[in-house]
Amino acid sequence: MSKKILFSHPIGNQNVKNLSRFLAEVGLIETFITSIAVYDKSLFERLSKISLLKEFERRRFDEVLRKTTKQFPLYELMRFALPKIGIHAFNKHEKGIFSIDGVSRYLDYKTAIHLEKNNKNIGMVYCYEDSSLDTFSVATKLGIKKAYDLPIGYWKTYRQLLSEEKERKPEWAATITGFKDSTEKFEKKDKELALADVIYVASEFTAKTLELNKDIANTRKVIIPYGFPNVNQAKKPLPKYDGKRALKLLYVGGLTQRKGIANLFEAVDYFKEKVTLTIVGNKAVEDCKILEKYLKKHKWIPTLPHDEILKTMHNHDVLVFPSLFEGFGLVITEAMSQGTPVITTNRTVGESFIRHNENGWLVNPGQTEDIINVIDVLMQEPDSLETISIEAKETAMKRTWKQYGDDMCADLRKYLTV
16 A cells, blocks of 8 residues: 555644645545544534534534544634633743644644654654644654745844844834744744755745754755636626725735834825835734824724635735744735735745836835835726736736646655655
8 A cells, every 4th residue: 555644734724725635636635633633523513503603613623524523622622712712821922732732742642643653654744833842753763755835034034134124123122922932932933844855945045044043954845836716707897997996905914013003104194195005914912002093094804714705815806914924925826816906025925926116016025115105006007906906817827726726736746655
């Protein structure tokens, strides 16, 4: 029997759901391990009907994974439930037993135990940042290959680039939360990377950030961009932008200066009533006065289901995502699939898909004037928006999630047989 993959992730975001599905469809997954997985008529589907637990519906995976899924839900259940009844002590950042770091450590520990006991048909483990050290250690002992998925850039590069930003915009520094992590956590990340046989990233930018880690200079790195959602062929409900009505801008993402949100707010201030801004995203912190000031000025939606996010994108003219540090930026591909072109930076996947002034716009990270210049040109040439919108959709049609899956499966299959 040919060897297969043990695939593990503590939560399951959009790219995890797609990759795990593709691997299962081609028969490459031996076991899929996660904290909570929702399937039709399962216990967690029933629990998701309870208002306090409705967020569980976001953990729905494709039915093709059901037979191979093994769940360890205890810590994740506690992470959800305790804050809802007013208990927060166990969810404290990193140190809390039921924090997201605690959930990741627990799943890694459980995955490692499972691997030790059930490795007969396993030729590779596929794990993610912060939840792979125990599993990789066991895999090394057993001579099993280790694939590491890095969804965002390397931590040392993050600290280097964002330290500069904290000095430039100290009033926004509290929102850049990556500096709260401990030395032990960073050391663990480096240990995970050092044990990996192959590192998968989704953008050129993420790959470049790894250059600061000299210990993995010879580790194989594979860049395979994620896919675009299905393209929305429906006509936009907005009246054609003619420069007379307000330009409808949208931001989707965490409310942190890591994503350049201060530069977006500054640009919108410049144009005043000539633009409107809708913000979809959760606050990174509760005590940032300047963020609170701006949220009161604009339409803010803390969270939306994924299908509603796509609909909201379709109902706006431009998505502005001026991130200073991003592994990929799924909102970029999602917006383009809805015919909503994107203003973004070269520290996202933008350079892979966006041609400046043709199907979107690329600006320098942290530069408010660049965002202003793009919007100003668009206002002076309003007819260009429709053309750029069409080009954004054309780009989206050229790289589907299936193509991403095919590329990943082909590379993993080849690596399994080496």
